[in-house]
Amino acid sequence: MQVVKLAVLFLTAFLGRCQAQQRENSSSPWFCHDLDCPPFVTLDKNADYETRQYTPANWVSVNVQNYTYSAAVSKGFAPLFGYISGANKEGVRINMTAPVLVKVLPGDGPFCQNNFTISFFVPTQQGDTPVPTEPSVYLSRLPAATYFVSSFGGFADDTSVPAQAAALTAKLTANGEAFDSSAFWTAGYDAPYKLTGRHNEIWILKSDAAGRSGSTPAKSVAG
Numbered sequence: 001m002q003v004v005k006l007a008v009l010f011l012t013a014f015l016g017r018c019q020a021q022q023r024e025n026s027s028s029p030w031f032c033h034d035l036d037c038p039p040f041v042t043l044d045k046n047a048d049y050e051t052r053q054y055t056p057a058n059w060v061s062v063n064v065q066n067y068t069y070s071a072a073v074s075k076g077f078a079p080l081f082g083y084i085s086g087a088n089k090e091g092v093r094i095n096m097t098a099p100v101l102v103k104v105l106p107g108d109g110p111f112c113q114n115n116f117t118i119s120f121f122v123p124t125q126q127g128d129t130p131v132p133t134e135p136s137v138y139l140s141r142l143p144a145a146t147y148f149v150s151s152f153g154g155f156a157d158d159t160s161v162p163a164q165a166a167a168l169t170a171k172l173t174a175n176g177e178a179f180d181s182s183a184f185w186t187a188g189y190d191a192p193y194k195l196t197g198r199h200n201e202i203w204i205l206k207s208d209a210a211g212r213s214g215s216t217p218a219k220s221v222a223g
């Protein structure tokens with residue numbers, strides 16, 4: 001039942017894409033399709049991962065504690081979808097964006113539950129950021145940051161996500177990269193009913209040589 005409800009939410013959220021196939025943003029990568037997604041510059045690239053620099057961006061987020069990635073994402077998606085559907089002080093609808101970003105803080109919660117932050121990108125072109133009315137939903141601003149990014153197809157789930165995160169960590173270690181091992185992110189660009197041509201990413205924050213992270217923690221945005 002929960003799965004069906006979630007599939008319907010995803011379906012509704014991504015439906016707008018069908019009417020907007022013509023809209024092309026030449027500077028946007030293919031995996032964003034016709035959705036707004038945060039701009040970045042690729043600084044470096046090898047066979048296994050790329051180094052991407054993101055500019056500061058606004059996100060709308062919820063925190064969820066659970067043992068599994070899939071349960072946490074299911075739980076976090078609904079209130080965020082509510083927010084873009086009008087659960088905000090202005091009562092406005094916001095177009096679905098990409099990616100759905102999930103920060104994973106492994107084993108932090110009680111009984112080794114993981115902390116997850118599920119976020120939707122809020123483009124500044126959509127005007128002043130509407131204020132969420134659901135108490136669990138909050139606005140945050142991710143500062144400029146540099147991430148190591150690996151890509152994979154298929155579905156991001158409880159099997160692929162830990163495996164892909166471990167693979168990227170191993171590659172970064174082998175290459176002597178300085179990175180923040182306390183957390184990683186998944187970025188998903190496709191609705192669950194899309195079966196082919198899917199694109200998912202693992203992001204790991206680059207550190208400077210002294211081990212400091214290439215960003216500061218997300219800060220709450222007033223108003």
Ligand SMILES: *[C@@H]1O[C@H](CO)[C@@H](O)[C@H](O)[C@H]1NC(C)=O
Nearest residue numbers: 016019020023095125126127
């Ligand atoms: C939302 O999407 C529709 C259809 O693609 C588009 O016409 C409209 O301009 C978008 N609105 C904003 C605020 O980006």
Ligand SMILES: *[C@@H]1O[C@H](CO)[C@@H](O)[C@H](O)[C@H]1NC(C)=O
Nearest residue numbers: 065066067071072074075113
């Ligand atoms: C994790 O999520 C599932 C599915 O929503 C839920 O049934 C379960 O109670 C959650 N576990 C915890 C420890 O919160």
Ligand SMILES: *[C@@H]1O[C@H](CO)[C@@H](O)[C@H](O)[C@H]1NC(C)=O
Nearest residue numbers: 063064065105108109115116
């Ligand atoms: C983990 O999540 C809980 C509940 O949202 C929060 O109180 C706690 O501060 C989080 N821990 C970290 C390290 O973010």
